[in-house]
Amino acid sequence: MATVTATKTSGPIEVERKRPYVLVFAILAVVTLVELSVYSLGLPRLETIAILVILATIKASLVVAYYMHLKYEPRWIALIPLGGLALVAVLVAALTSTSAHP
Amino acid sequence: MEQTEPAGHEEEHHGSPWPVIIAVGMGVGYVGIVSPSIPILVLGLVIFAGGAGGWIHQDMQRPSSAFYGVAAAVESRFPRVSARKLAIWLFLATEIMFFSAIIGASWTLRLRTTTPGLAFEGPWAQPGEILNVPLTGLNTFILICSSLTMVEALAAAERGDQRKLRLFLLGTLLLGMTFVGIQAFEYQKLYFGEGLTFKSAPLGVNPLYGPTFYAQTGVHGSHVTAGVLAMAYTTRKAFKGGFTKEHHEAVELVGLYWHFVDVVWIFLFTIVYLI
Numbered sequence: 001m002a003t004v005t006a007t008k009t010s011g012p013i014e015v016e017r018k019r020p021y022v023l024v025f026a027i028l029a030v031v032t033l034v035e036l037s038v039y040s041l042g043l044p045r046l047e048t049i050a051i052l053v054i055l056a057t058i059k060a061s062l063v064v065a066y067y068m069h070l071k072y073e074p075r076w077i078a079l080i081p082l083g084g085l086a087l088v089a090v091l092v093a094a095l096t097s098t099s100a101h102p
Numbered sequence: 103m104e105q106t107e108p109a110g111h112e113e114e115h116h117g118s119p120w121p122v123i124i125a126v127g128m129g130v131g132y133v134g135i136v137s138p139s140i141p142i143l144v145l146g147l148v149i150f151a152g153g154a155g156g157w158i159h160q161d162m163q164r165p166s167s168a169f170y171g172v173a174a175a176v177e178s179r180f181p182r183v184s185a186r187k188l189a190i191w192l193f194l195a196t197e198i199m200f201f202s203a204i205i206g207a208s209w210t211l212r213l214r215t216t217t218p219g220l221a222f223e224g225p226w227a228q229p230g231e232i233l234n235v236p237l238t239g240l241n242t243f244i245l246i247c248s249s250l251t252m253v254e255a256l257a258a259a260e261r262g263d264q265r266k267l268r269l270f271l272l273g274t275l276l277l278g279m280t281f282v283g284i285q286a287f288e289y290q291k292l293y294f295g296e297g298l299t300f301k302s303a304p305l306g307v308n309p310l311y312g313p314t315f316y317a318q319t320g321v322h323g324s325h326v327t328a329g330v331l332a333m334a335y336t337t338r339k340a341f342k343g344g345f346t347k348e349h350h351e352a353v354e355l356v357g358l359y360w361h362f363v364d365v366v367w368i369f370l371f372t373i374v375y376l377i
Contacts, residue, residue, distance in 0.1 A: 019257070021250060021253050021254060021257065022250070024250075025246065025247075025249075025250040028246045028249075029243060029246060032239065032242055032243060032246065035239075035371075035372065035376060036235070036236075036239050036376075038376075039229060039230075039235065039376045048376075048377060049377045052372045052376050052377055053372065053377075055372075056368050056369050056371075056372040059368045060365045060368045060369065063249060063361050063364055063365050063368070064361070064365060066253075067249050067250075067252070067253045067357075067361045067364075068357075068358055068361045068362070068365075069354075073183070074183060077183060077188075077191060080188075080191040080192060080194075080195050081191065081194060081195055081198060083195055084194075084195035084196070084197075084198035084199050085198060087199055087202075088198060088199065088202040091202055091203070091206050092202075092206065095206050095209065095210050
């Protein structure tokens with residue numbers, strides 16, 4: 001049986017807090033510019049791939065944590081996307097073990 | 103399906119026949135595709151459209167509040183989460199696997215067919231050789247802007263600020279439409295101008311470059327399009343006063359989907375365009 005009190009603790013009617021949405025946006029915009037700079041620098045291929053994948057992971061983590069509110073949700077919710085990512089890790093491991101180099 | 107709620111209870115009634123009708127329509131449609139039979143497919147689409155229309159009409163009339171089923175409000179290591187929010191996260195987990203399969207398959211084809219050997223038909227295109235990276239960089243920025251307006255719309259809903267809720271939802275909708283429009287423009291240029299088709303690629307590039315490009319960006323573009331449709335509905339409901347400070351869960355749920363599509367694009371932009 002739902003109550004208003006429970007809704008306020010874990011539902012969308014979260015107690016209002018100051019959240020760094022604009023700061024996250026600024027970081028995302030700057031990192032995107034850095035990505036385009038790395039792309040145009042002509043660094044060695046493996047270094048380029050490594051830097052760009054790290055930057056993309058940083059951007060995705062910020063969106064998930066702050067815009068998708070995973071940082072503010074009960075922690076067990078994170079197990080759901082992590083479960084999907086675990087299967088992705090299996091897929092990547094399987095593909096890289098049977099594929100040639102890029 | 104039926105829930106009996108005490109008088110004065112704030113939670114909305116949860117039962118609705120329309121999702122079942124939508125599912126029946128999809129089932130009939132799939133039978134039409136597999137058979138294959140155009141009349142059965144059309145029948146499925148008609149049932150689907152009728153179910154979707156009925157569900158939208160019904161949802162437009164009622165508040166958008168969190169639903170906890172029969173879960174008790176007790177202290178626990180696993181605090182309660184709205185059933186719909188839980189369902190969206192489960193759906194997004196399946197989407198992670200779906201996109202991983204598409205991207206993984208494309209990456210595997212790239213590795214195997216561009217390595218000199220029996221299946222070698224040409225190298226992969228260099229970044230920027232065929233695709234318009236600056237234009238897509240702009241599109242990436244537009245999608246990031248739409249994520250900001252989406253999360254600000256939710257913040258406005260939580261404050262009960264109707265004007266900003268409508269403004270930010272409308273902004274998100276327009277930015278999403280702009281993203282899809284730019285992608286359509288890019289497709290048109292690539293397909294008819296550059297000769298990057300579903301079966302081939304220009305400049306001696308491996309012919310698999312075309313289909314893998316359209317598969318990865320196409321499924322993402324279709325997700326953005328679905329998000330735009332959902333955003334259009336949410337915006338319409340907001341302009342009709344359908345969300346309040348207490349009842350606005352749909353804004354959060356459509357936002358979760360929208361941000362997820364942004365996350366997917368962050369990786370696709372890197373994998374397809376930059377490396």
